[in-house]
Amino acid sequence: MAKEPLPPAEAVVRLEDVTVAYGDRPALWDVDLEIPKGSLTAVVGPNGAGKTTLMKTMLGLLKPATGRIEILGESLAHSKGKVAFVPQRSSVDWDYPATVGDLALMGTHGSLPWWKPVGKEEKRRAREALEMVDLVGLADRPINQLSGGQQQRAFLARALSQDAPLLVLDEPFQGIDASTERAILDLFRNLRRMGRSLIVVHHDLHTVRDLFDFSVLLNVRVVAAGPTESTLNEENLRATYGPRLGLDPRRAPHGPYDGARP
Amino acid sequence: MLEIFLIGALSAIGCGLTGPVLLLRRRVLLGDAVSHSVLAGIGIAFWIHPVVNSPWLRLGAALSGCCAAWVATKLTGILRGRADAALGLVFPLFFSIGALILAIKASNTHLDVDQVLSGNLESSWLERFRLGGTDLGPQAAWNMLLIVVALLAAGWIWWRDLQLYLFDPQQGQILGRPMAFLEILVVVATTSVIVFSFDAMGPILLVALLAGPGICAWFLTSQIGPFFLATVAAGLLSVLAGTGLACALDLNIAGSIGLAAFLIALGTLLMAPDHGMVFRLLQANRARIRFVARLLAVHICQHEIKGDQASENTRVGLRDHLKLSEKEVAAGALWLQARSLAVWENQILVSTHAGKIFAKSLAEGQDSTDGQMGGEIQRPASLM
Numbered sequence: 302m303a304k305e306p307l308p309p310a311e312a313v314v315r316l317e318d319v320t321v322a323y324g325d326r327p328a329l330w331d332v333d334l335e336i337p338k339g340s341l342t343a344v345v346g347p348n349g350a351g352k353t354t355l356m357k358t359m360l361g362l363l364k365p366a367t368g369r370i371e372i373l374g375e376s377l378a379h380s381k382g383k384v385a386f387v388p389q390r391s392s393v394d395w396d397y398p399a400t401v402g403d404l405a406l407m408g409t410h411g412s413l414p415w416w417k418p419v420g421k422e423e424k425r426r427a428r429e430a431l432e433m434v435d436l437v438g439l440a441d442r443p444i445n446q447l448s449g450g451q452q453q454r455a456f457l458a459r460a461l462s463q464d465a466p467l468l469v470l471d472e473p474f475q476g477i478d479a480s481t482e483r484a485i486l487d488l489f490r491n492l493r494r495m496g497r498s499l500i501v502v503h504h505d506l507h508t509v510r511d512l513f514d515f516s517v518l519l520n521v522r523v524v525a526a527g528p529t530e531s532t533l534n535e536e537n538l539r540a541t542y543g544p545r546l547g548l549d550p551r552r553a554p555h556g557p558y559d560g561a562r563p
Numbered sequence: 564m565l566e567i568f569l570i571g572a573l574s575a576i577g578c579g580l581t582g583p584v585l586l587l588r589r590r591v592l593l594g595d596a597v598s599h600s601v602l603a604g605i606g607i608a609f610w611i612h613p614v615v616n617s618p619w620l621r622l623g624a625a626l627s628g629c630c631a632a633w634v635a636t637k638l639t640g641i642l643r644g645r646a647d648a649a650l651g652l653v654f655p656l657f658f659s660i661g662a663l664i665l666a667i668k669a670s671n672t673h674l675d676v677d678q679v680l681s682g683n684l685e686s687s688w689l690e691r692f693r694l695g696g697t698d699l700g701p702q703a704a705w706n707m708l709l710i711v712v713a714l715l716a717a718g719w720i721w722w723r724d725l726q727l728y729l730f731d732p733q734q735g736q737i738l739g740r741p742m743a744f745l746e747i748l749v750v751v752a753t754t755s756v757i758v759f760s761f762d763a764m765g766p767i768l769l770v771a772l773l774a775g776p777g778i779c780a781w782f783l784t785s786q787i788g789p790f791f792l793a794t795v796a797a798g799l800l801s802v803l804a805g806t807g808l809a810c811a812l813d814l815n816i817a818g819s820i821g822l823a824a825f826l827i828a829l830g831t832l833l834m835a836p837d838h839g840m841v842f843r844l845l846q847a848n849r850a851r852i853r854f855v856a857r858l859l860a861v862h863i864c865q866h867e868i869k870g871d872q873a874s875e876n877t878r879v880g881l882r883d884h885l886k887l888s889e890k891e892v893a894a895g896a897l898w899l900q901a902r903s904l905a906v907w908e909n910q911i912l913v914s915t916h917a918g919k920i921f922a923k924s925l926a927e928g929q930d931s932t933d934g935q936m937g938g939e940i941q942r943p944a945s946l947m
């Protein structure tokens with residue numbers, strides 16, 4: 302399974318000296334990070350490492366105490382709408398009156414001025430997004446009749462319909478079955494091939510090693526960041542997770558990823 | 564009479580346009596809270612300018628209503644979404660400030676708490692709107708008309724942002740939409756509707772018109788646009804039926820509108836297609852037969868594979884092993900026969916080729932024949 306070579310190093314995200322604190326307790330310490338454009342990046346680290354905090358900071362949902370953030374060479378204020386997000390846990394009210402199709406369409410809401418009604422182009426984007434996550438059949442289903450995994454996929458569709466150059470996904474595979482997970486991982490690789498950048502918080506180190514070309518190891522500080530081959534090694538993992546974790550293929554929960562849909 | 568109806572109808576439209584917002588954010592009782600909180604503003608305005616019936620009182624009322632709604636909204640954020648607790652804290656505070664000031668400063672005038680709290684639709688038309696000496700109708704109607712037009716304009720401009728705000732403000736922020744502004748807009752819009760229609764209708768009818776029509780919409784639709792339309796329509800219907808009732812039986816208008824709103828909500832609860840209770844009762848029987856038919860299809864195929872169909876797949880065998888009544892077995896078998904999925908042969912139910920495929924698809928969790936799995940009735944929103 303060959304990985305495409307990394308594109309020339311232009312940063313999609315650049316953080317300089319970013320510290321984020323909840324109250325006076327820092328969740329991220331002095332993060333310097335540069336994620337190359339067009340990469341499929343994994344962010345890994347133990348629970349409470351600050352992964353969600355990092356994602357939210359990149360999206361401008363949390364204000365860093367110090368530091369500078371650039372998205373695609375622009376400051377956060379100018380990059381609104383260029384980042385799509387699938388949250389780890391969402392507190393939305395699923396009884397809100399909308400269908401799956403409406404939800405997918407919400408991703409396009411940022412790109413239209415108010416006097417223009419939703420047009421063919423927006424509908425096409427929403428439909429394509431639903432196709433990508435295999436939810437077209439449920440497009441007319443009210444969202445309060447979805448299963449947990451279907452809800453997660455509907456959120457993914459909303460992020461995809463936004464057509465943003467950067468996609469940020471916080472543990473997108475929670476509650477998603479194995480075959481859908483593989484289909485979505487394939488989708489990620491396709492998106493990357495089409496020139497989009499993806500940053501995914503992901504816990505399965507084996508798929509990270511097999512599929513993601515850039516890795517960020519995080520535990521309050523950035524322990525290591527770089528191309529996966531050179532970064533995801535025993536030493537760095539130990540520094541991130543503590544001494545008891547190794548990358549032993551015999552203990553792999555799913556076995557190595559073979560790139561094929563089952 | 565016509566003027567009273569007009570005031571009521573415009574209030575219903577105003578409530579119909581804001582009710583869904585409150586309902587979807589789970590703060591319908593904001594209507595009640597705000598209408599009591601205006602007392603603080605009335606008290607303070609009266610303290611500064613002690614004249615009963617001055618426009619300052621109404622301005623004070625509107626301002627303190629906005630203020631209370633805003634504080635409650637912020638507090639809800641701090642309390643992580645517990646709107647009931649936030650309202651419970653804010654509204655007694657504002658109410659008691661007003662009550663104290665009025666008790667001290669206005670004890671010798673006839674401005675008292677009861678008067679502030681009970682709006683009166685019958686007399687709402689008494690205050691006229693005059694322009695250069697000509698009478699242009701009741702002031703209250705003009706106020707509400709202005710508010711309704713403003714609401715429609717705002718709703719049109721911020722329609723998509725409003726959807727984001729109601730469903731997932733964080734997503735709105737990510738898309739770069741002005742969510743903080745929308746929060747202010749929603750507070751101002753809801754409080755102005757509340758303050759002005761409460762003037763005419765009183766707090767109880769106001770809450771009835773904010774909640775009742777919205778609940779109808781819950782049972783009628785699962786899309787946001789129709790949701791607003793259904794709410795407005797149900798509100799208008801309530802006012803029409805209520806004033807009609809009041810005229811016919813010579814009753815208090817506000818009371819009969821409130822009653823009508825309740826009855827219409829109840830009627831929708833019972834009769835609504837898909838979610839209504841009557842519909843679900845009717846459905847339950849059909850769904851039961853569908854479910855039994857599916858049970859039979861899977862069961863007979865299994866025993867045909869095992870080879871003991873002669874003893875198992877008879878009427879008695881099916882009845883006893885599947886714990887069904889004889890009637891149910893007959894109805895289920897009929898359902899299968901009608902679709903050429905099974906036939907009776909020598910008192911044994913035998914699956915056809917199509918029936919075997921059907922049973923297989925059921926066992927794999929796909930239900931190809933008419934969509935839903937039997938027995939699984941669509942659940943309406945959590946209001947049930």
Ligand SMILES: Nc1ncnc2c1ncn2[C@@H]1O[C@H](COP(=O)(O)OP(=O)(O)OP(=O)(O)O)[C@@H](O)[C@H]1O
Pocket residue numbers: 323328346347348349350351352353354355389
């Ligand atoms: N709203 C909050 N208020 C205070 N502290 C918080 C808040 N959210 C997170 N924290 C703290 O910040 C630290 C980092 O949290 P974060 O959610 O970023 O972790 P994470 O890496 O995403 O973990 P997980 O793998 O469990 O999702 C944790 O120690 C957590 O306790």
Ligand SMILES: [Mg+2]
Pocket residue numbers: 352353354389471
């Ligand atoms: Mg997290």
